[in-house]
Amino acid sequence: MDNIPTRFVLNGCAMRKDIPLVHGTVWGLEGRLAVFRPPHTACLNCFIAEAPPKEIFPVVGATPGVIGCMQVVETLKLLTGQGTTLDGKLLLWDGTTMQFRTLNVVRDPECPTCGR
Ligand SMILES: [Zn+2]
DSSP, X not given: XXXXXHHHHHHHHHHHHTOOEEEEEEEBTEEEEEEEOTTTSOOHHHHOOSOOOOXXXXXXXXXXXXXXXXXXXXXXXXXXXXXXXXXXXXXXXXXXXXXXXXXXXXXXXXXXXTOO
């Protein structure tokens, strides 16, 4: 999905049904990847409170390929129980330097989707 409002809908459904959500986003030569696994991790809404203004982000064609392939790997691991997924983490990929970073994503107790 290419917009945040639709991702919020999917996030809400995933959280209500306890279905893992493998989230990926891209722009330019950068991408992000996260696995939200209810009820154990934060959800998309915990770190993106509201949709940003609608903009068109230029994306280098290979960037969705990089992030999309990693989403598939995470999904296969979830389905097969093999390996360790990015539960509770946000992976950042910078294609300009070919650097990966991983940050912890903390659950927001006041999150409108997964909070109290
Ligand atoms: Zn949340």
